Amino acid sequence: MKNSVATQSFPKLVSVFASLLLLFHLVLAADYVPTEKILLNCGEKSDLSDNDNRKWAPDFVRLYFYANSYDGQNATNALFSVTSGSYTLLKNFSAAQTSEALNYAFVIKEYSINVDGDHLNLTFSPSSTPSNAYAFVNGIEVLSMPDLYSNSDGVPIVGQQAPLTIDNATALENVYRLNVGGSDISPSGDTGLFRSWYDDQPYLFGAAFGVSAAADPNVTIDYGTMATYTAPVSVYTTARSMGPNAPINDKYNLTWLFSIDSGFSYLVRLHFCEFTDNITKINQRAFNIFINNQTAELGFDVIAAAEQVDVPVYRDYVVVVPGSNSQQDLWLALHPNETDKPQYYDAILNGVEIFKINDLNNNLAGTNPIPGPKQDVVDPSLALPSHSGRTKNQTAIIAGGVSGGVILLLVIGFCVVGAAHRRRQGKDSSTSDGPSGWLPLSLYGNSHSAGSAKTNTTGSYxxxxxxxxxxxxxxxxxxxxxxxxxxxxxxxxxxxxxxxxxxxxxxxxxxxxxxxxxxxxxxxxxxxxxxxxxxxxxxxxxxxxxxxxxxxxxxxxxxxHMAYGTLREHLYKTQKPPLPWKQRLEICIGAARGLHYLHTGAKHTIIHRDVKTTNILLDEKWVAKVSDFGLSKTGPTLDHTHVSTVVKGSFGYLDPEYFRRQQLTDKSDVYSFGVVLFEILCARPALNPTLPKEQVSLAEWAAHCHKKGILDQIMDPYLKGKIAPECFKKFAETAMKCVADQGIDRPSMGDVLWNLEFALQLQESAEESGKGIDAIDIEEGTYDITCKGKKDVSPGFDGTVTDSRSSGMSTSMSMSIGGRSLASEDSDGLTPSAVFSQIMNPKGR
CATH class of the missing domain: 3.30.200.20 (Phosphorylase Kinase; domain 1)
Structure with a gap:
């Protein structure tokens, strides 16, 4: 196959191809052992087989850019487009801006494109503006590839019914390739396709990173019917899972975050392999896969898909990312599947590949990323092999080799500049003032496709x-x-x-x-x-x-859009039907999960500062979602206990300690959420100035009634006789602790969530026991607080709440939770933690 490049500087390079072909065959053949017999058919868009049933497929094309002032030219003027046949690979591309924005020393662009005709044409065209724009490239690598990513049956589109057919006429740009749970894999460690696989840690989102795992050295990966060049063994013998703690796993998603160009569809390939001794059967570990807040697959089970352990499998999905002229984040999240009740509440992932798919105009070009604040650029010399020194003469090198007659590998390298093309005239390459040394084509570990790193940019508007x-x-x-x-x-x-x-x-x-x-x-x-x-x-x-x-x-x-609006409009001053108690509990639990995530799941603690029933929204499935982050603030660091700030919030929900001291902590959100809990129970506003003075503040009035044991008298009349006494007690106890006057006496949002889930279990247990809830009266004194010597109980009283053993209630208790019977003659020793530790799959979650 003959290759040419439609740039004025390239014919000279092509002329030396024949003399170097044998030389590089000898150099590369020892390192490359083909795992499949792969040939390249340069004229067809579809797969063809020869008499030996060997597949023919498209090319990998990798472009290498190291932004610098070559030949006296300003690096920022290097603004150009790159096309290959009918495909636009780059448009108005700036290597300097991309390197600065992504904090990379250099940029690698990898494409999978079909060769049309008997030539592979790459055209580098300087942009029309500025007038002195020019094009350059430091290296071009062309590698024949197997039929690896096409799917004539169609790949499912997330959130849509019809699949997308990906054939060899589809051009792809690799934007991410990660070895999840493992370390970087250099091109020489790949399966002969010279791909670079990167560590996934920089792309993990939130504080919950899960746990990484590696297979026992004696484990042998059996590719079965899957081609061995799909991914290297190193990918399938490392993984990241959520960890062994089921209650914790059920409260968060294992999430990765990727910056991508808007206006394209993306092929997301996920690699899986179960290699641990304790996961050998179906439904031991099943999980849901979400991409961009949409369900990609429910209840995925690696063992069920692969049919046995140590056998890899992958899943392909297409996600449509609407928009134009901007970049946004693509989210990949895993969560245990509760519906199938697997043995372990866990999820696992071994590898990720993400490809941009050409649009209807055969375009793959996105916008240049926006640079953030100045950061130290990665020193390319850190990854240079010891033998990589070169003079700064701009001698262009093209290398190619045929390995065993079955692989065609063409590598075109340029010592600092392979081709520099001024918009109106070409420049003599021998006069370049490029840097000493050169960037090897397979320099690995410092760079990636555009958009593969995050910036930490903020602004004033x-x-x-x-x-x-x-x-x-x-x-x-x-x-x-x-x-x-x-x-x-x-x-x-x-x-x-x-x-x-x-x-x-x-x-x-x-x-x-x-x-x-x-x-x-x-x-x-x-x-x-x-x-x-x-x-x-x-x-x-x-x-x-x-x-x-x-x-x-x-x-x-x-x-x-939240179909059912705000929580408040379902509680009072509304024509809408009242919410059942269990549904109110589930909404409370959902909102608590959201706040708990803000406090502990994000990279830094986030304090909402405006928690109220109008800022809790309900979607079409009645799932609660916390909203309105305009007043939110990043919480204190480990060295501080609070953030000093001007008091902001909503009257009736405002933490009194925050108001007095102007010191904000996450316990301020807890206080506001306690008011929300009372609002849900009593179906009245947090402040009602039309009521008598002692009743204006819901938090103060509820605390007073709770002390007197008459809290049930101010709750929503609709709920009378519909709440199990133990559930009512736990809920009221939780709300009271939230509105304690001192933040140190309030529980964390994690504890609040725990107690609300426990309250839901108590409610469900009472309903399932067959006892009529409406037959159990809520009597005065049942929910009293032991005052421990205090004569008065303030709205923020921090006394200890007693359980049913000290309240004069019947002490007989029997529950069935998570399929296990929990019983006690007098409930002694049956603490909430003891009960909750038995819950393998709480329905409240």
Whole structure:
């Protein structure tokens, strides 16, 4: 096969190909042992087989860029496009800007493209502006590849019914390739395809990293019917799982975060292999796979898919990422599957590959990433082998070799500059002032495709936010989505402004659009905070921010639409039917999970500062989601106990200690959530100035009634006789602890969540026992607090709550939780932790 490059500097290089062919065959043949007989058919778009039934397939093309001032040219003027036949690989690409934004010494771009005709043409075209723009490349690697990623049957599209066919006419760009739970794998450690696999740790999201595992050295991976070149053994003998603690695993997702270009579809390939001794049967470990907050697959079981241990398997999914001219994050999350009740509540992943798919115009080019604050650039010499020194003469080298007659490997390398092409005239390569030394083509460990690293950019206004945080909408798109802000679409009005119901992406996605009111006290800071916080957070119980608009001095936020609105509108002053008690408990648990994640699951503690029933939204499945992060603040570091800040929040929910001392902690959210719990129980506002003075504040009035043992007298009349006494007691006890006057006496959100889940179990146990809940009266004194010498009980009283043993209640107790019977004659020794430790699959989760 003859290869040519449509650049003025390349014919000279091509002429030396024949003389170097044999030399590099000898150098490379010793290192490369083909695992399959793979040939390249340069003229066909579909797979063909010869008489020996050998497959013919497209090429891997890797482009290497090291931004520098070559030949006296400013590196920032290197702005160009790259095409291969009908495919646009790069458009107005800036290697300098990309390297700076991603904090990389150099950039590698890898593509899988079909060769049309008998030539592989790569065209480097300087951009029209600036006038002195030029194109360059440091290395080109061309490698024939097997039929590895095509699928004529179609790959399932996440969130859609019809699959997407990926054939050899489909061009792909590899943007990520990770060895999950393991270390980097150099090209020489790959399966003969010279791919680089990177450590997954930089892409893990949140504080819960799971645990990495490695197979026993005696384990032998059996590829079975899967081609051995699919991924190296090292990928399948390391993995990352959630860990052995089922209750903890059930509360979080194992999540990875990837920065990608908007406006494309992506092929996501996940590699799996069970190699541990304790996972050998079906339904021992089953989990759900989510991509971009959408369900990719439920109840995936590696053993069921592979049929035995030590056998690898992979799953392909396509995810559509709408938008244009921006970057955003792609989320990959795993969570134990509760429905199938597996033996272990866990998930596992061995490897990830993510490819951008060409669009309808055969385009793969995205936008240049936006650089953040200056950071130290990785020193390329750290990864240079000892024998890599070269002079700075710009001698261009093309190397190629044929291994055993079955592999064609063409490597075109340039010593610092392989081809520099001015927009109007070519430059003599011998006059370049490039750096001493050169970057080897297989320099591994320092670089990756564009978009494979994150920036930590922040700004003073939304326009300075990095575009990869979330989707940027034009004002015209917002007007179209809201029918020019039709008042009939108003869902509500808050402190920030009006919230409209809207539709985007041709009506396929329903959204809530919050438009800032110029007269509102909440302004630019809250707008920016909301974007910065929510765009980096993804959790089942946090509302998802889709994007924003800041054109024409507007401040507009776009969220997922929550079908059932706010929690408050289902509690009081509404024509909607009252919520059953169990549903209220489940909503409380969901909101608690969201807040618990903010406090402990994110990289830094996040304090919401405005927890209230209007900021807890309900989706179409009644799943609670915490919203409105405009007042949120990053919590204290390990060296500090609080954050000193101006007091902000909502009256009735405001932590009295925070108000007095202006010292914010996560316990401030706990206090507000305690008020929410009483609001849910009593179905009345947190503040009601029309009531007598002692009843105006719900928190104070509820504390007073709880002390007197008459809390049941102020609860929602609809709930009378519908709450199991033990559940009522646990719920009231939890709410009281939350509104303790001193933050140190309040529980953490994790403890609150634990108690609410336990309360739900108590309710379900009572219902399942066959005893009529409405036949059990809630009597005065049943839920008294032992005052421990204190004469008065303040609204934030920090006394110890007694259980049924000290309350005068009957001490006989029998429960069935998680399939196990828990009984005690007098309940002595049966602490909540003892009960909860038995729960393998709590329904409240």
């Amino acid at each position: 939304a326009s300075s936010l990095p575009s990869n945080l979330c989707r940027h909408f034009s004002f015209a798109e917002i007007k179209a989505a809201t029918k020019n802000f039709d008042e009939a679409l108003v869902l509500g009005v808050g402190g920030f402004g009006k919230v409209y119901k809207g539709e985007i992406d041709g009506g396929t996605t329903k959204v809530a659009i919050k438009r800032g009111n110029p007269l509102s006290e909440q302004g630019v800071h809250e707008f920016q905070t909301e974007i910065e916080m929510l765009s980096k957070l993804r959790h089942r119980h946090l509302v998802s921010l889709i994007g924003y608009c800041e054109e024409n001095c507007e401040m507009i936020l776009v969220y997922d």
